[in-house]
Amino acid sequence: MQAANLVEIRDLSIQFPMKRGVVQAVQNVSLDIPRGKITALVGESGSGKSTLASALLRMVSSPGVIAGGSIKFDGTELLKLKKRELREYRWSQTAMVFQAAQNALNPVVRIGEQFIETYVAHKKERKEKILDKVKHLLDYVRLDPNRVLNAYPHELSGGMKQRVMIAFSLLLDPKLIILDEPTTALDVITQEYIFNILMQIHKDLGITMLLLSHDIAIVAKAADQVGVMYAGNLVEVGETCDMFAAPKHPYTSGLIKAAPSLLTEAAEPIAGSPPNMLNTPAGCKFHPRCKHAMEMCGREQPPLLSLDNQTLVACHLHSAGHGTEGGAYDIAAKVRAY
Amino acid sequence: MQGVNHFFSVIFQNRRSTAGLIILVFFKLMASVGPMVFTLDTTVDYENRYQMPSASHWLGTDFAGRDTWVQVVYGSKEVLTIGALTALFTLMIGAALGMFSGLVGGKPDTAIMMVTNLFLTIPAFPILLMMASIFSIRDPISFAAVLSIWGWPGLTRAVRSQIITLKERDFIVICRVMGMSNLHIIFKELLPNVTSYLAINFILIMRGAIVGSIGIMMMGLAPYSPMNWGQMLVLAVQQTGGIFNPNGYIYVLSPIVALASFQLGCIFFANGLDEALNPRLSR
């Protein structure tokens, strides 16, 4: 019997030592990624989403270091993999669609060849066989294989490249695909189109996905489970519908409210500006912007606690002694306009 | 004032640029204060030629028994002057043409680029030699003028491409929307953005000029000036047999080491300069 969680991250900390101090890009994050589901991470720019995801491939960019914690992938401890094992693990177990997919392809090598060399790096196979598979995958993302395989990356439009990247991620039938803001650079129609394809893939293959985005609307559309990150901390984790219906963390509710929508007229920004990652506030990182900040918020960092079986939240409003004060703010279910 | 402090704080943050700055300051002091501290005695003392370093002769003596260290000290002035003047001339021509070409565009740009490419296709060194014989070199100024005649095109091209990218940048576009004058755009908006580039080039051209000047001396096209590292090198290597006398190695090496360490200083410093003058990089 397989464990329900494909990935279990425990107390993961990632630091970037810089000249002017240390950036705590990811701080004591614990997260489970359930098998066969789409998990989303939302948060502002710089909140550590990509860094966290890169740790899943053991690819934290220099000068970053994994300062502590563990990542269990399907029962294996990733942080203990040897170089060779790591190389084999990458892409065959976890693949990724990059934030800047536009630049994720080698500009001087034809796309077909890039597919082949990746395949060959992991498994022995005849070239024709590989090509058959690649063609199949390209078909799947609704691209014309004959044209794409012989093209150089620059000959394709942004949307096409993004779809190539999606096909690429499926090449070795990985267990997990990380989607790092797969549509940020594209316009709405293409974005919708690509998400349709992704959802289709998910439905067909049941692959576990980790979606990183700062667009709450995208998350609402795609994710089964959402984690909210703020300044390197995971502040809330829960089922998508639950979270949108009743966000627990003030930041989460702020994010939801701050998103303009075709559905509603009202929207409300979050006050203040994101923290300087080199010099984050003491205590709860969000407290300078929080309407409900209390004296202890500036002192103590709230732990991520489970409210019920589903939702985890890191906020003093919900920690033991203050549970009753939850009423101080009203995040009761919104009445939908339709 | 704050800018100056900031500048030095950035320079000192980097080990390389600190070393570079120290070396350059050392040479600058050598050139300016050195002659006041050390007295140059050019009296020939044949009996004491090619001496090894000692307390009285820090770097030993030359082929005629004169103190090598003092020659290095006195030589630094001319070398630095030639280098700095060359860099100044080259920068003035190169930057002015490059900025003009990049900003104005169109026909003048095409013409200037044509000339620039032309200069780039004709090798510099023979031309330098030709120039050195056309305009007889008399002093550091004419030396620098000759060295800079063929030195500007590379810079022009680089400055131009910088200006062209800058020109399309939003903050310049806004200047046009706001009806700012061209002079304002050039001096207040563009120039501050290329200063770091120009400053680095100043250092780098300076260092190239010094090597070039030695080549010219080697060919005997520059005035004899024994208190110049280049000429010291020529004398040591070619004319006085320093390299045949084991005791003369220090004499031969002195100008080489002085040159090399000066250049080392230039490059190290240039590395740091980029960071210091470039607010974008200094986060």
Added chain:
Amino acid sequence: MNKSFVLRQLAASLLTVFLAMILTFVLLRLTPGSAIDAWARGYAAQYNVTLEKAYEQVALMINYNPKEPIYEQFITYVSGLLKGNLGYSMVSQSVSVNEIIASALPWTLFVSSIALFISFTIGIFLGVQMAWRRKSLLEPIVSVYSILTNAVPDFIFAILLLIVFSYGLGWFPINGAYDPFLDVGFNLDFIVSVFYYAALPILTFVIAMIGDWALSMKGSAVSVIGEDYVEAARARGLPDSVIMKKYVRKNAIIPLVTQMAMALGGMLGGAILVENLFQYPGMGYYMGNAVGQRDYTVMQGILLFIAVTMVFANLIADLIYSKLDPRIKTGG
């Protein structure tokens, strides 16, 4: 390859060549106290002819008559050039510049292309290694080496090599291009001797250039390594060797191609001191002699020749560039 792109480049190149003609022409006319006047006066004195006559004779040798209006001079000069006549040496008046170039060019090409190839190959290798292993000792060593080789003019290396390997150990000949006691021709002894004699000049250039190539390549490779596609390749589990070869090197080498063309041109004209030290009969050697003797026509001819070579080397570099980099598909 786009035809109009090639044609456009060609047109630009021809224009540059034309400008180079003008420039070398003007330079010659600028020479102090007019070298031609001096030449004609000397000629008149030496051969006991009138100054007028001397001017006519000199005109024959330099391809134009300095007494004519400038544009006519230029036309005569250019039509001479079009016939492939670069003029005659001002010192040895029965020898044409064409002959000099014809005898010098093969030697220079031989030495500089080998030196360029070796230094480029090694430099590329070092550069990629430096960029790849940021923390290794290689970086500072190569940097300092490169600074030193830049600080010290290359002829100093030539002298040092000569002192050690030739004067001292006696492993290599003192100078020359081949063993004078051998028959010149396509025989093994001669060819071996040509390589043997070229060894030190080549080594000089290699020593002087390796650092630069390594640093250029390092700079280029570092920026390539910072690119997303390298990161992506790693994520795909590609082995380091493949990433280094196909991703880093292949991309990083592209901007160096133009530099390569420039370097070749620079070596054609810039090796004056080195070729002189080795008495190596290349372009720089004759250029140096011409400079020493103020043989302006020879200088002018060689300069023009080098300029033309440079222009076409650049053109070829551009073409190679667009071959290497599929993104450059110029043209409508």
Added chain:
Amino acid sequence: MTSLLKLEHISMCFDGKKSLLGERKEVQALSDVNLEIKPGEIVALVGESGCGKTTLGKVITGLHRPSKGRMYFEGKDISGMNASELKRYRSSVQLVQQDSYAALNPARTIYHSLSAPILHHNKVKGSKAAKAKVRELLETVGLAPADLYLDKYPHQLSGGQRQRVLLARAISLEPKIIVADEPVSMVDVSMRLSILNLMAELNRNMGIAFVYITHDLATAKYIAQSGKMAVVYLGRIVEFGKVKELLSEPKHPYLQALLTAVPVPDPVVAKRLKVLPLRSFEMPNVEDPPHGCGFHPRCPYANVRCETHLPALDDYAGVSVACHHVKDVPVWSLNS
């Protein structure tokens, strides 16, 4: 009330990639655009990437000289203006760009960037007055206390703060109209709204008209609630009218497709699989646009007529639409 700015039959043609001998391809970035902006009005320009929104913005701010058509500022033809009128036009029409980092000179402090234009246009005299004015401007855009920002370099501010500085600069010359080209697309989600609010505030308090360029229909809706909206497709305006009407009852199939594609931050609605009413997702090649209606290769309702005849922008039920099938296109709603 007369119009503040009026565009008549504006077309903008760019030279494509140059080629000395080969033929020169042209990019028709704008074709026959008519647009009127009244004082204090907010007009949103929406459309896919590359449809010509920025170009239109640049035409309005005078950065591009249109290849065809006329533009009137306060009733005067721009091309016929004298120097002082032109100067007035220039300072009356300001631009706020998308990339707040690129829009500020990285080598100069905020104070320098803000004081230069007002000093240049003699809005204030002397550095003392300039400093006071800059402080005032900064506080107007919500950067208080101003002294905290005066001596900062752009990279030392956050994206939202920089965007506010841009707005401060834009209003410093007391303009009549500000063209805001995707002003919030690069701002952090949490702060987008505050910038939009600031713009709305400036519009309300100072009567500055805004041209808000975006491809994010949700923000367009948010800021132009009471204003107008122009949908741009392949260099043409295909639908124009009040924001409310356009969004509640989009007529043009293109706008309908756009609206369908917009994700909504509500899992219940969002998770329903939508089918985009489009035949093709790729935009046509701008260098070689389709004949007839530019939308026909992607339009599910297109017929032969669409392939040959260009539909005119005609009034239909209170909005202007350029489509041969206005009447036949089914009514669109979010839930469909």
Added chain:
Amino acid sequence: ACSDSASKSSVNSNTAQTKDGITSDRPAVNKDKMFRMTGTWPKPPLYQGNLYAAGGVGIPFHYIYEGLFQNVRSTDKVYNILAESYEHKGNQTVIKLRQNAKWNDGKPFTSKDVWAFYTLNHGVEVTHYVKSIEYPDDYTVIFNWFDKSPSDEVKIKMIGQDMVASIPYHIYKAFVDRDAALLAKAKPHNDPNKKTPYGLDLTQIAEEVGKVWQDFMKSNPKFPITTGPFMVKKVTNSDLLMEKNPYYWNLENIHFDKFAMKDPGPDPAAGFALLRSGKIDYMEHTPPKDILDSILAANEDLVHYKTFDPACVGMIFNTTKAPFNNVEFRKALIYALDREKLRDVGNIYGEVPKTALTGMAPSETKKWVTDDVKSKLTDYSYNPEKAAEILNKLGWSKGTDGKWRDPQGKLPEFIIAVNSSWVIGVNPGQVAAEQLTKFGIPTKLLAVDGSIFYKKAEQGEYQMAMDFTDTTWGTMFPWSPLRNQYWGLLARMAGFQKDKNGALDLKIPGPDGQVLDMEKELQNMPYLKTEKELQEISSKIAWITNENAYGVDFFQNVTGFWANKKTVKGWPMEDQIEASDRNMMLGTTPEDRQETADLIPGFGNHMAFNQGRLSPR
């Protein structure tokens, strides 16, 4: 064949060398019988076989060309070469040629070739003194001198200057004949003072004559056609190979079959390296002492010989420029120079004279200046007090800053100019400038490119200009150096006045107070018949030159050469080599000097070979 020791055998095989430094019965060291030395020449494709074409033929010149006689510089000896004998008969000099002399292409060398030389190359000095040159038969040449003719000794030395066997008639017939026809058309001008070829007025034919010469110059065989002991076989940039000329008239004296020349290039070290490694047998160059010692130490087979170069490194004052127009001022400057030190950096073996400038090399004054005058020559040895005294007398004053100001109170700034590529001049020049500066007269050395220096120096651009002074090249009699000083480049540097005819306008009292017209005295010198007459006039001029301080010799130059005794034998003073530790002293006896001078190509051409002195070991 003339090896004197080959037959001597030594039983002790360990003793490779006998007492006189000659190898015994061991196999020949120099099997190829090759002589190897350094030299330069025009590099192919510039190399050609016409001595007169621009660029010439380089150092090989000395071993391939011959004249009727060979003058040896420094010792003034004259050898018969292609002339077998000569006889002065009144105004005729009759020369008998060797009957077995041949060009290296096998054609005989005849009197017609001599005539051809003087016809085509009619600008040489001899033609200014002869009416005509006849060739009554193949082996007789007659020089018909003008009525007023030089002394017999001068006649031969003048002819000896010419490399007569350099225009083979059978090769250049067309040009020679054309020129002869042109000369035949020219009319005599009947003015003995006008020095023109054969007393002819050439102005009418100048243009055509020029054309002939020019055509001749362009007509070059690949390699020179000559009569000398060797002939050029192969030329590259770095090497030039010669072989024994099989037609040489004195073939049995030529012991070398091959002759290889190597161009060491611009780096003197290359030459030294060749020496050390024993790759050459001979090299002309006297390096600074330290280099010399290190080379001797590195190779035990090497010997270094020295000889006086009859010329000085020195400088000339421009007498037209104030304050250099004042003889006392010039003297003061000379007293302020410590010439011993200049010598130290210039050429340590050189010798510093006590005189300033005599018009002839100090080593020659012994012979040409009478004892009487010698004692009257002012001693200009380093004497700064004296210099100061003179300056004070002239109204100059020394300030507290140690600098001299002229009577007007102005601080002078002087320039010594030198040809920048003249290696042995630049260093002493620099030191001289420093010495003057230190003395209190700020002076700078201006090293000027050679292409500009001479022109400007001649035009009187510089206050002080350096060059070889007191030169006695060419033939040795005192006329040659003196005319150099008063007519040549040095005269122009000094700025001597000339009258409208171009004659020297210089009338100066001599040691006895009697005024000398320098132009007239110089014109008359070649015609003086006795040595006494010559001594008398040269003494006077020497005194005048020295007293007027037109310039100053820094030191008399010494040149020398290296020899490899392992591969070649027959070097001068072989018995003294070990005794003097292989760094030979300056030759003391006239014989020693003669032997050394003969060997230096610049002094005695190929005398070392055609007299059979050198042979392979």
